[in-house]
Amino acid sequence: MKLGRQLQLAAWACVALMCSIPAAEARSHGARVRSDEPNLRSSAVLVLDQTNSSVLYSRRADVAAPIASITKLVTALVVADAGLPLDEPIQLTSEDRILGKGASSRLTLGTTLTRGDLIHLALMSSENRAAHALGRNYPGGLPAFVRAMNAKAQSLGMTSSHFVDPAGLSSDNVASAEDLSKLVLAAAANPTIREFSTDPGYAVPVGRRKLEFRNTNALVSNPNWDIIVQKTGYIREAGRCLVMQAKIQDRSVVIVLMNSVGKNTRVADAVRVRRWMESRLNITARNDRV
DSSP states (O other): HHHHHHHHHHHHHHHHHHHHHHHHHHHHTOOOOOOSSOOOOOOOEEEEEETTTTEEEEETTTEEEGGGGHHHHHHHHHHHHHTTOOOOOEEEGGOOOOSSOOOOOOOOOOOOOEEHHHHHHHSSSHHHHHHHHHHHHHTTTHHHHHHHHHHHHTTOOTOOOOOSSSSSSTTTTEHHHHHEEEEHHHHHHHHHHHHTTTTTTEEEETTEEEEEEOSSOOGOOTTEEEEEEEEEEEEETTEEEEEEEEETTTEEEEEEEEESSSTTTTHHHHHHHHHHHHHHHHHHHHHHHH
């Protein structure tokens, strides 16, 4: 009996230790984690149940911060609003040579793709030159495009937002988690953005060969997830970001994760949010049956 009691105490000690690790990491972001909250590593979080327009979880959701390539959702919405033809060919030029840390691209200058292809790659694989070329080929050029981005954000009620480039490489592109939840809902209302952002892979013709691209969000290929729209983002100032709308137990849920620590943490946080939600819903269902 005494040995059994010792083993039980040891087991509980192990559980307590494992639970304390994510809580400690969350506190490093200045957040206090309660037992009924998800243990998330993102510094700003918003989880919104669109089914009844209720906020399920919020942390620093009203604080504006850099959003990196989440910007590309605004870029896609501005192009869509302009009604520009998706089959129009656009050539990447030296003007699309974006410099600076994080300004990566697999598209060589001189490549010609359709506007639809550029939107597809910008949303799915976060192609920076594709996003820049979309802004440059807007009526009035890049300055007019940036003005349209800020006007679009204001029309959506994104009151803490500001944009200076269509790719999201500038840390001056900022928004709050509350702003981004509005952006996700607007993007989800566009069938093209929904399709392109959740495509697991896409190939475009470059010269005589096809260049394969993959989605930057591994969850879109996970059969356990039903993702309606999504976008990832990363620059050093923004950390790892992820926004998406997904179905969780027949509920439409918007998840905004900003400044996640670690390469895979934003995806892990999304999984934690889902498990936390499912646990809450299961408890509610059991209580309803009592």
